Amino acid sequence: MEGPSLHLAAEQLQPFVGKRVKAVFGNTTIDQERLKGQVVQRIFAWGKHLVIQFDGSALRVHFLLFGSFEADVLGITVTGDYKRSREPRLALTFPNGELRTYTCSVVHLETKDARKLYDRSVDVLARQWDPQQALERMGKTPDERITDVLLDQEVFAGVGNIIKNEVLSLERVHPATPIKDLRPAQRKALVKRARTFSQQFLRWRRAFVLLKHLRIHRKSRCPHCDGPVKHEKVGKRKRMAHYCPKCQPLGKT
DNA sequence: ATTCATGTTGTGAT
DNA sequence: TATCACAACATGAA
Numbered sequence: 001m002e003g004p005s006l007h008l009a010a011e012q013l014q015p016f017v018g019k020r021v022k023a024v025f026g027n028t029t030i031d032q033e034r035l036k037g038q039v040v041q042r043i044f045a046w047g048k049h050l051v052i053q054f055d056g057s058a059l060r061v062h063f064l065l066f067g068s069f070e071a072d073v074l075g076i077t078v079t080g081d082y083k084r085s086r087e088p089r090l091a092l093t094f095p096n097g098e099l100r101t102y103t104c105s106v107v108h109l110e111t112k113d114a115r116k117l118y119d120r121s122v123d124v125l126a127r128q129w130d131p132q133q134a135l136e137r138m139g140k141t142p143d144e145r146i147t148d149v150l151l152d153q154e155v156f157a158g159v160g161n162i163i164k165n166e167v168l169s170l171e172r173v174h175p176a177t178p179i180k181d182l183r184p185a186q187r188k189a190l191v192k193r194a195r196t197f198s199q200q201f202l203r204w205r206r207a208f209v210l211l212k213h214l215r216i217h218r219k220s221r222c223p224h225c226d227g228p229v230k231h232e233k234v235g236k237r238k239r240m241a242h243y244c245p246k247c248q249p250l251g252k253t
Numbered sequence: 254a255t256t257c258a259t260g261t262t263g264t265g266a267t
Numbered sequence: 268t269a270t271c272a273c274a275a276c277a278t279g280a281a
Binding site for chain 2: 065
């Protein structure tokens with residue numbers, strides 16, 4: 001799950017803010033008892049994290065690769081289409097509904113204000129996003145490849161493999177390009193696109209039309225030249241890159 | 254049946 | 268000490 005999906009989740013779960021936890025269940029090994037009776041102070045997303053703040057502590061949920069969630073509010077399922085039979089990792093029951101999370105990492109954060117643990121200027125979807133800072137951090141690793149830097153959550157929090165592939169296609173940059181081979185104008189364009197595409201991703205997700213708008217991720221034809229798309233693992237992270245070798249050539253620019 | 258995928262963290266070898 | 272490859276986690280679709 002990428003950043004925009006987490007921001008959308010935080011939005012959808014706002015009806016639980018101010019509500020008291022009535023029951024807790026699930027197969028997580030964290031202490032569940034302590035959540036009972038707690039009142040939700042706020043729910044927010046940072047990058048790929050979902051944070052639920054309670055009185056003295058918070059919950060941090062990370063959905064990794066296969067995670068999902070669903071929530072019922074006043075009897076209506078506001079999101080998700082998952083099998084009810086599956087055991088949730090963690091479920092919270094409130095007077096007005098229930099949140100169920102699956103296949104995710106859940107941890108307690110020992111803080112009364114988890115917002116202090118997160119630097120919002122790093123989150124590409126945050127109002128406080130700082131593109132200049134991203135540019136500077138990018139420049140600090142001239143030998144790193146752009147595919148790895150775009151996926152670095154300390155530089156572009158929220159960017160995942162889909163956003164990475166789409167941004168590189170839009171800017172016509174080969175995923176294996178070392179930062180030092182990118183002109184300043186091109187670096188700037190990539191930074192800007194990481195945010196604008198993430199915002200677009202969020203709008204599409206909200207309208208349930210994301211998949212049909214992806215141009216190169218998991219496609220076989222380049223959106224620019226209609227040539228064949230290459231699919232291969234690139235960079236130290238070895239995530240699958242989907243790119244057009246003709247429109248996104250490797251080399252100094 | 255097998256592989257792959259919107260991801261991160263920890264371990265043990267080098 | 269640092270870096271790296273790999274495992275672990277865990278589920279559904281192709």
